[in-house]
Amino acid sequence: MRRVEEWEREAEWRLPAPVLAYFRQGAGAGLSAAEAAACWDAPRLLPRVLRDVSAVATRTSVLGTDVDTPILVAPTTLQRQAHPEGEVAMVHGTAAAGSLTCVTGNAGVPFAALAGPAPWWVQAYVLKDRRLTAELLERAKEAGARAVVLTADTPVVGQQFSTGPSVWDTVPPEHLLANIDRRELDDWRWDKAADLTPATIDWLRTTTGLPVVVKGVLRPDDARTCLAAGAAAIWVSNHGGRQLDGAVPTARALRPVAEALAGSGAELYVDGGLRTGRHALLALALGATAVFVGRPALWALTVDGASGVQRLLTDLTAELAHAMALVGAPDLAALTPDLVADGT
Template sequence: MDTLVREAERCLPASVLTYYQQGAGAGLSAAEAEACWDAVRLLPRVLRDVSAVSTCTSVLGSEVDTPVLVAPTTLQRQAHKEGEAAMLRGTAAAGSLVCVSSNAGVPFKTLAGSAPWWVQAYVLRDRQLTVELLDRAREAGARAVVLTADTPVVGQKYSTGPSVWETVPPDHLLANVDWQGVEETRLEKAADLTPATIDWLRLTTGLPVVVKGVLRADDARECVAAGASAVWVSNHGGRQLDGAVATARALRPVADALAGTGAELYVDGGIRHGRHALTALALGATAVFVGRPTLWALTVGGAAGVQRLLTELTAELAHAMALAGAADIPSLTRDLVSG
């Protein structure tokens, strides 16, 4: 992973590299994410038949070969000229699934007929623009809507050079919003979201709704009660409230809160090794999402690079499963985690 990061750093413009890497504020939450997964200790089983290990599972009815999925990220056309289209091809080749950002730099229609994908949604102040964007995603084959719930305002980030927004061409984002001639305030993220927004999205799109950005058990229960099919534990890669708890620490209480509800549970943030994925799944996650590493892989190798990254993470997961005495995903249970 370190080699991949260094290679990507050599390829990317400075402002884009900073944007990809930075967290909000002092970067406390972004900096500790990986270490918090490393700190979790495991209790492997012995004398289990692991002659054949399967990483296959399903997420919201979509069958996948791996529970290591791709999180939504923006400015992908700065990483590769084909942007989200290349990311989706690489993800599909690895038997995985990608959540495409509502800020995507390619039209959703170019993704139609490809691998399973979900659309991430920032609800805008102008609800009609939001509906039009989601209609485009649904028509192009999106199978779920992921409501980003932790961004009533954008977390403050600091950089010394030119802002990425001063250097990136306008057509590298918001390719699915008719923004030309629209007042800028109408494009701002809505700050008045409530649990009722979940049901509004579900009824408007006819798709299952995932709520992303949940760190609290009580919020998780409220989301499911309001109609969410899944909850996504995330602190936005440390890019929103700096000092927010690491997802490795937030996952267990959220999983406990959702036990018996039938809702699926996902997590991201600092997952850099198959062992991290095993830990998350054992703590109750249905699947894990990877963000920044997929941007490094897209930068360095395009679709093939993304495929290689996901394949390697899945191989690491399978290896860790064998060592832990777990032959399949359902065997990854809480008793594998110490403490």
């Protein structure tokens, strides 16, 4: 079994320095990015004993798609810098592990290249020109995207500071934004919209006919508002620490949001610093339906393409199953908040 740290160390010497820095980078001083994993390390568990765990099942479903594991892959940019096949390899690797991936709207491959039985969702930044947004998402839907993930925490792009060459000076144009007409990129219509409201959720749902997940939620009141506006699921995320530095870690934000959604029937996801099967168990016990990993999947993609992604997710799922046996949980339904010690 290979730990995430091992994937990262091997990826270090394979990636160009500006790309490696970009993948690791957080906003501002990097406080939120740096503390994410440690915040999942802190909670302590109260395992049950004398439970039959001779068979442990990690199977579940997300928005109607059956998956063998609740550990999924978050959207990330510049995947073709990690591996020549980029998002194609990522989607195939996750599918081979019985999982699914959320593909960024900034993908470096045409959505049509992802068409097939492998399940995937599309992440959306709503643009100033809603028509262009609708056209982009229609292409994703035609290629098989099963849900739209609205990134809600990016009215403006977080400030990121770096020394040395910028990644944007080194990346070939064809490795980014493969699903838009690059001749129009300087047009204001391609700028991200800063005027999003809860009504945007219903607009996306009715325009695409797909379920809408709202990503970037950290507050219980925002979660309730999103559900009332038509969201099918809530995704607790601080954008990997890449937007507002100092935003609360997702390990702390998850429980209050889960409590706010209790009884609603809505699905709940979380990302941000999850690096082990134990981390995933904690998140699921605190109320998450599934968890997403971002940077770890990039490291695995860099090292061994689709096979690397498959192995990463398989190993993390094996860690999760092992931890489930030790806390006395034969299935995901048995992962409940009482397994997490109060005050953690």
